[in-house]
Structures are given as structure tokens and as C-alpha cells.
Amino acid sequence: MGYTIQSVLIPTEQSYATVDVQLEDDRIVAIAPQLEARGVVIDGRNKLLLPGFVNAHTHSSEMWQRGVIPPVPLELWLAELYDFTPLEPEQIYLSALGTAVETLLSGGTSVVDHIVLIPGQEAETIAAAVRAYREVGIRAFVAPLIQDEPFAYGLPINGSSPAMEAQVLSTEATLDLIRDAVNQFHNPDAGISILVAPTGTHLCSDALFEGCIELSEQYQLRRHAHLLETKVQQLRAQEKYGYSAVTHLKYLGYLGPSTSLAHCVWLDEADIPILAETGSTVVHNPLSNLRLGSGLAPILKYRQAGVNVAFGCDGSASNDSQDLLEAIKIGSMLHNVTDFDYRHWISPRAAVEMASLGGATGLNLADQLGSLTVGKKADLVLYDLTHLSLLPRTDPIGLLVLGRPTQVVYYAWVNGKAVIADGAVTTVNVADLKQELWNRSQWFIEHQSPLRAAIEARYRSIMDLPL
Numbered sequence: 001m002g003y004t005i006q007s008v009l010i011p012t013e014q015s016y017a018t019v020d021v022q023l024e025d026d027r028i029v030a031i032a033p034q035l036e037a038r039g040v041v042i043d044g045r046n047k048l049l050l051p052g053f054v055n056a057h058t059h060s061s062e063m064w065q066r067g068v069i070p071p072v073p074l075e076l077w078l079a080e081l082y083d084f085t086p087l088e089p090e091q092i093y094l095s096a097l098g099t100a101v102e103t104l105l106s107g108g109t110s111v112v113d114h115i116v117l118i119p120g121q122e123a124e125t126i127a128a129a130v131r132a133y134r135e136v137g138i139r140a141f142v143a144p145l146i147q148d149e150p151f152a153y154g155l156p157i158n159g160s161s162p163a164m165e166a167q168v169l170s171t172e173a174t175l176d177l178i179r180d181a182v183n184q185f186h187n188p189d190a191g192i193s194i195l196v197a198p199t200g201t202h203l204c205s206d207a208l209f210e211g212c213i214e215l216s217e218q219y220q221l222r223r224h225a226h227l228l229e230t231k232v233q234q235l236r237a238q239e240k241y242g243y244s245a246v247t248h249l250k251y252l253g254y255l256g257p258s259t260s261l262a263h264c265v266w267l268d269e270a271d272i273p274i275l276a277e278t279g280s281t282v283v284h285n286p287l288s289n290l291r292l293g294s295g296l297a298p299i300l301k302y303r304q305a306g307v308n309v310a311f312g313c314d315g316s317a318s319n320d321s322q323d324l325l326e327a328i329k330i331g332s333m334l335h336n337v338t339d340f341d342y343r344h345w346i347s348p349r350a351a352v353e354m355a356s357l358g359g360a361t362g363l364n365l366a367d368q369l370g371s372l373t374v375g376k377k378a379d380l381v382l383y384d385l386t387h388l389s390l391l392p393r394t395d396p397i398g399l400l401v402l403g404r405p406t407q408v409v410y411y412a413w414v415n416g417k418a419v420i421a422d423g424a425v426t427t428v429n430v431a432d433l434k435q436e437l438w439n440r441s442q443w444f445i446e447h448q449s450p451l452r453a454a455i456e457a458r459y460r461s462i463m464d465l466p467l
């Protein structure tokens with residue numbers, strides 16, 4: 001089934017144009033004034049059409065813990081997350097649905113889910129997320145979060161051997177799990193891709209990274225990881241390798257145009273050209289970095305060095321929403337305070353391009369996604385410019401990024417299929433989803449995390465904080 005979107009506003013190089021846009025099957029087939037109407041006709045007057053954004057880094061199951069973890073830094077926050085993690089695949093399914101719906105309703109048509117696996121039910125976790133993404137119809141990049149070193153090794157160990165919690169899976173078993181997931185679910189044409197995604201150098205062995213590189217070469221998989229999110233991770237990398245984590249990833253061969261790296265807050269100056277030369281992508285998660293006090297990622301420097309940057313919401317327990325427009329707003333204006341030269345600042349149009357084409361580039365799919373181009377995939381979002389939050393009509397992209405738009409997504413297409421129409425999700429029953437989330441709600445007003453208690457003194461000493 002095709003669509004003709006009539007008289008719709010699209011951005012041009014400097015301004016806007018009013019055109020008709022035609023979609024056929026999974027593609028954009030024509031963009032021109034006054035095309036002959038074919039397929040379903042959509043009135044595009046008072047609407048803005050943009051390429052869909054990529055929510056380039058999140059962890060869907062954190063939705064169950066959103067709003068609950070107190071304001072503490074990543075390492076202590078992670079301890080709380082581990083102690084209160086969802087344990088049923090059905091929860092994974094529901095939070096993946098919720099993440100997809102919130103992403104779609106804030107302009108995203110793709111999501112990279114660095115999904116936390118339930119210990120002992122790893123394969124079931126992946127299957128549950130894939131089921132949700134197939135049902136809702138978002139373009140999903142499912143990146144099972146893997147590690148083969150125990151939690152306590154994520155902090156500098158100073159020659160000691162912190163108590164090891166039981167290893168759930170060996171390096172080999174972990175790689176087998178990913179291979180099985182690829183064989184079962186990896187189908188980019190149908191909108192589901194499996195990624196290799198070691199959590200980061202702080203908790204992964206070289207063998208795990210090397211195994212992931214082999215898998216990604218064998219099956220053409222995209223690569224993902226966290227990179228130097230916190231000061232502690234920077235210290236740990238120095239201790240572990242004797243040099244920076246970026247140098248080590250380059251040495252292993254993990255970097256490249258199919259590699260996206262979340263956070264990148266604590267890189268050295270010398271690391272930046274390595275990301276640029278290898279064509280690796282930085283995924284900026286501004287709200288998470290603020291909430292966890294991780295720091296300000298030097299995004300302006302990355303952009304000046306030619307490093308591709310995309311936006312992510314990060315998981316809902318460190319943000320605590322999946323509003324991509326909010327992440328784009330904060331993530332583009334946050335850096336104005338780091339550089340008096342306003343010529344380096346990120347304009348609303350540049351922010352939109354980072355979120356769409358930048359996101360596509362990070363998945364090595366810029367030839368397929370991320371712009372309004374004839375022949376590209378029809379992953380598009382139509383915004384209602386008559387919504388109160390976008391009035392009066394001034395510069396539509398300026399207000400979309402700098403304002404506080406809510407409920408402005410009128411239509412969204414993924415692979416040419418309308419997954420949102422008239423402002424409502426067409427593929428899944430959102431009322432049922434809300435009821436399920438409500439029924440399974442648990443109130444965590446008072447909770448004590450044993451893991452946090454076990455590491456807090458060590459954390460404070462590493463960070464030179466009074467005990």
C-alpha cells in the first residue's frame with residue numbers, strides 16, 4: 001500500500017518547501033509539487049515532514065525502575081539497578097513495547113536497545129524484546145548487553161581481587177548466545193537487527209571483544225558498546241591496559257563505521273582523532289549524563305574533529321523518560337556553556353540532522369535511512385504544527401527542537417508502514433499496554449540495595465570522597 005502526502009512542509013537547505021511526497025512499499029518514490037494522488041492520500045497542510053530519528057542508545061527494561069533510583073553516580077546507581085532488575089520475560093516484552101511507543105511518539109522510528117539480559121533466561125529476554133518490536137513495528141536494533149567479568153571489576157581494583165559473584169555465562173557461552181540470536185532473529189529487511197554489544201572495556205575481556213568482532217564480520221552485524229561514561233571507567237581502563245580505552249579498542253579492531261559508542265564523556269584529546277579516523281560514532285545521552293553526574297561529553301569537539309554524533313535517551317532509569325525530542329533539545333543546547341564561540345554551537349537544524357542522519361550513519365545505514373531522499377526507506381514522521389506547543393507557527397524546526405513539543409506526532413511510517421496515524425499507534429493496543437504496566441507496578445519508596453552497600457565505601461575511596 002502506498003501513500004501520497006499532499007502539500008506538506010519539508011526542510012530545504014536554508015528554508016522550507018511545500019511538496020507532495022509519495023511512498024510505495026518500503027520506499028520514498030517521489031518528492032515534488034502536485035504529484036498525481038496514489039494510494040492513501042494524507043492532507044499534509046499545516047504539517048512538517050522529517051526523517052525519523054534514531055534513539056541510538058537505550059536499555060528498555062530499565063522502564064521498570066524509572067523514577068526510583070536516587071541521585072547517585074553510575075557505579076552506585078548500577079548496583080541499585082542490578083538489585084531490583086526485572087526477572088520475567090513478560091516484563092521485558094512490556095517495557096520494550098513501552099520504549100518503542102514513547103520513542104515513536106517523540107519522533108523516533110528506530111531504536112537501539114542495549115538490552116539487559118535476565119540471568120539464566122538470556123535467550124528468553126532477547127526473544128521477548130524481539131516479539132515486542134515486531135508487534136509495534138519500530139525498526140529495532142537489538143543489542144544484547146554482554147559482559148564476562150564480574151560487577152566488582154568495573155571499578156579500579158588496585159591489585160586486590162574483589163569477591164567474585166557467580167559468573168552466569170562464560171565468554172564462549174555468551175558468544176554462542178549471540179550467534180543463536182542472530183540465527184533466530186537477525187533480519188534487517190524485516191526491521192529486526194541483532195548487534196554485538198559488549199557493555200564496555202570496564203567489564204569485558206579482550207576475548208569477548210575479539211569474539212564479537214568475528215561474529216560481526218561473519219554476519220555483517222553492527223557493533224555497539226558503552227565507552228568511558230565515568231571518571232571511574234577512565235581510571236579502570238588506565239589500570240587495566242596502561243593506556244586509554246579508545247587506544248585499546250582500536251588495537252583490538254573494534255572501531256569502525258559500523259561501531260557506535262554510548263556516552264564518550266571521559267576521552268583524552270588524543271582519543272578524538274582515533275574516533276574520527278575509524279569512522280566510529282558517538283551516541284550522546286545528555287540526560288543520563290546529567291542525572292548520574294557523569295560529566296559533559298565534549299560533543300562540540302567531536303563534531304569539529306569530524307566525528308559523527310547521534311542522540312540516545314539511555315535507559316529509563318537514568319533519564320527517566322524515552323522522549324527523544326527532550327534528549328535532542330538538552331543535548332544540543334547543553335554545550336553552549338562549554339564554548340564561548342557561539343559559531344560552534346549546535347543549531348536546531350544540525351540537531352535534527354544528528355538525530356536522523358547521524359543516527360543512521362552510526363548504524364552504517366546512511367545510504368538507506370536518515371533523510372528525505374527518493375529511493376531511501378520510508379521511515380518518516382509527520383508533525384502537527386497546529387498543536388498548541390508549536391504555535392504560533394514561526395520556524396517549525398526551531399520550535400520543535402527548542403520548545404517543549406508534546407503529542408505533536410501525527411503520523412509515523414517505518415519501512416513504509418504507518419505505525420502512527422492520527423496521533424495514535426496503529427499496531428498495538430496502547431490502552432492494554434498501560435493497563436499491564438499499571439497492574440505490574442511496584443512501589444519502591446523504601447528499598448535498600450545490598451550491592452550498593454557492599455561497594456559504596458570503595459567507590460568513595462576511589463573518588464577521594466570523605467568516608
Ligand SMILES: [Zn+2]
Nearest residue numbers: 226262314315
Ligand atoms: Zn547505557
